[in-house]
Every structure is written in structure tokens, then in C-alpha cells.
Amino acid sequence: MLMPHPTMLRRLVEEYETLMSHPGGGDMEGSDDGTGQRVLRAQDLAYTLCVSTGxxxxxxxxxxxxxxxxxxxxPVAARYLAPPHDSAVPG
Structure with missing residues (x-):
């Protein structure tokens, strides 16, 4: 399984939790206060988190x-999460 980069994963978790902590973050109905856009973004983040973590x-x-x-x-586990610096994908 591919492992997500910790920085990207941390950003996803933080943004998702921030969105869900706002009032209306979990509501499924849109409104003029941006709730609809927050809901869509939370759904996108949830999907990406699921794909990233399998x-x-x-x-x-x-x-x-x-x-x-x-x-x-x-440090021991970290080397299994990030590819080595010299790993290049041939193009």
C-alpha cells in the first residue's frame, strides 16, 4: 500500500477537523453563510482521507x-512512510 506523506496527511486531518468544529460543519443543507461550501469541502476531505488511508x-x-x-x-517507522530521497520514477 502506498503511504501518504505525513505533511499532506496532517494538513488533511487539521482542515477536516477545523471544518467539522464550526457550527453547521456537519449539516447537509446549504445556506447563504457558506455552510454548503463547507459541507462539500468536508466531504472532499473525508473522501481524500479515506483514499489516503485505505x-x-x-x-x-x-x-x-x-x-x-x-x-x-x-525515526524507525518514519522511513517506511516516506520514500528515500534518491527514489525517482523513470519518465
């Missing part, structure tokens, strides 16, 4: 993301 539910995706981010702070 899960199908956003709760499990967040759990997996947190585990991956914690492992990224462990």
Missing part, C-alpha cells in the same frame, strides 16, 4: 491517519 469510513480514516502521523515521529 479505509471506507471517515472515523476509521482519522484513526489510521493519527497512527501514521504518530509513526512518522518515530
Amino acid at each position: 479505509t471506507r469510513e471517515v472515523g476509521r480514516a482519522l484513526e489510521a491517519a493519527r497512527r501514521l502521523l504518530a509513526a512518522a515521529h518515530d
Whole structure:
């Protein structure tokens, strides 16, 4: 399985949690206050988190993301999360 880069994963988690912490972040109806756009963005982030972590539910995706981010702070585990600097894909 491909591993998401910790920086990208951290950004996804932070943005998703920020959106969900705002009033109306989980509402499914749009309104003139931007709630509809927040809902769409939260759905996009949830989908991306699920794809990035190989899960199908956003709760499990967040759990997996947190585990991956914690492992990224462990020097031994971190080398399994990021490709080596000299790994280039032939073009």
C-alpha cells in the first residue's frame, strides 16, 4: 500500500477537523453563510482521507491517519512512510 506523506496527511486531518468544529460543519443543507461550501469541502476531505488511508469510513480514516502521523515521529517507522530521497520514477 502506498503511504501518504505525513505533511499532506496532517494538513488533511487539521482542515477536516477545523471544518467539522464550526457550527453547521456537519449539516447537509446549504445556506447563504457558506455552510454548503463547507459541507462539500468536508466531504472532499473525508473522501481524500479515506483514499489516503485505505479505509471506507471517515472515523476509521482519522484513526489510521493519527497512527501514521504518530509513526512518522518515530525515526524507525518514519522511513517506511516516506520514500528515500534518491527514489525517482523513470519518465
